[in-house]
Amino acid sequence: MTHRQRRFGAGRSVLTLLAALGTLAGAALVGAAPAGAAPGWTQLAAGVDYEQFDVSAAAGVAHAHVIRVDLGDPRVRVELLYPGAVAARATVSRLATAQGALAGVNGDFFNVSETQHPGVEATGASVGPAIAQGRALKAAVPNGQRFGPALPPGTSTKDVFGVGTDRLARLDALALDGSVKTPEGQLPLRGLNQYALPVGSVGAFTSDWGGASRVRATCGTDRDRAAPCSTDTHEVTVRNGQVVATADTPGSGPIADGTTVLVGREAGAQQLRKLSVGSAVTVRHQLVAASAGTPYRFAIGGYPVLEGGRPLPGLDDTTSAVRTAVGIADGGRRLYLLALDGAPDYRGGLTIAEVADTMRTLGSVDAFNMDGGGSTTMAARKPGAGAVTALNHPSGGAERAVANGIGVFSTT
Structure with a gap:
């Protein structure tokens, strides 16, 4: 992991647990309001659990959906979700269904439009590096060519969240x-x-x-x-x-x-x-890799917001939006995938500083921010269903086609 100067950021967000689902049938599906049961985690499969809760934030109440992944369970793994080509897009639900994933969230920022270059086709390709099943798919574009909000100080388009062949997750740069x-x-x-x-x-x-x-x-x-x-x-x-x-x-x-x-x-x-x-x-x-660690089986771009339990210096604490993030705990053996709800009542979202605090409150030591806004999607397969459907309300009213994502796979 690259080491940067660290400090504690804005005050810790207050997490108010709402009715986390007793069964997946009560999940916040697209077009349905969140339904509740007794607070706690719902098991999607051995080593994979789901919860939803409110976050009291500067822009109002945000609603978070979280999947907890135990990489110490040999029946569980995470892989890159992508449409089979770098320059292509598909929804998280479609990607997860096609690749046989149990669940997933959207991933890196991507080349979404080309209004500045008339006649030039937007490729849909992601900003940062990507590795799928140990194979390098692409490298990072120059910092000035990225799509998305400004990068925090000391970060770059080369930053990745990845899982090595040792099954441990970490932040790095490629x-x-x-x-x-x-x-x-x-x-x-x-x-x-x-x-x-x-x-x-x-x-x-x-x-x-x-x-x-x-x-x-x-x-x-x-x-x-x-x-x-x-x-x-x-x-x-x-x-x-x-x-x-x-x-x-x-x-x-x-x-x-x-x-x-x-x-x-x-x-x-x-x-x-x-x-x-x-x-x-x-x-x-x-x-x-910037670190001399185990080779990566999977890696995806974005940017770090929490390292060593501390928010990175200079995180934006004024602009609130719907966000997607992934956190690392337990020495890289546990992940927290977070996607905010885009329903009108919750669309104020979180600032990047609040994302870091929320991931830390969940138990993450390191955390990584992904694409947000209309791209933010968390999806999972309901028991007995053959397809994967969205658990959150995408802020655009329907899932957006994205370049890639993080897929959770289970053999149970």
Whole structure:
């Protein structure tokens, strides 16, 4: 875990336990009001429990839905929920149902719109790094290219929440380490399946990207997401260690397994123009953790709000919204997944500082904030049901399609 200067933040939120469900039939389903039973946790499966409660906050009463996950139970695991491609979106319920998850919440912020770049397609790709079942899917976009609220001081788009092959959860940061070896020499690789590449760089796109246009990767700058798209671009397709095609404009469409498309902008484009069909090219890439810990089986982007039991310095304590977060307790063996309710009575939500305090009150030592607002969704499978349905009221009135999420899986 990266270590940052820490201090205690705003005062602890007051948690007022409401009727946590006695059965899942009383859950706060979309289109239904929360129904109550005796306070306490409801077991969804061995090692997986659900509860809902009120939080007294600056903007009024917020209603929280929480799933507690015991990673010490060998029958339970968490994995990345995603639509099978980085540049694609689907609702949490649909993702969890398709992948056989018991429950899930939405995940990272994502490239949701492109109003600043007319004619450019929004990719739906997430901001930060992502690892699914031990395979690196993508790396982080530059800080200035992210969607979502301002990052807290000392954090970056490289920050992740992850679970290692040792089944322990932790906060970390994942940086891309890669290169492109050509007859002209070796080039640094600065992107992997990203919707935005650093200025002057070369990035790689693989079959994990999907079929979305790669033009967005050459728009904006490292500090200004809305800056115009680059007019100096080049693309090279590599298969079996050789260049098989070139183009001046980034293309679109599915990328075959075993094929890598290199996209360059500015200085990166100039380097790629030196390659021609038949040139020998070797592309290497990996995500490297800031901590020297166990390799990750699963990782997802967002940003930390609580480390070592203390809120990070400079957390926003003025802007309230519907939020999603994940907390870590018991040395990484226990998780708390939190999603606020977006029903009109609760839509005031929490500030980021209040999220940190709420996660600490639940018992989290470390906590990580995810995408919120209309994206915030918690979903689970009711006993006997084949599909997963939302437990909270999404603030837009229906589930929003998202880039990824955290899925809870059980063999019981």
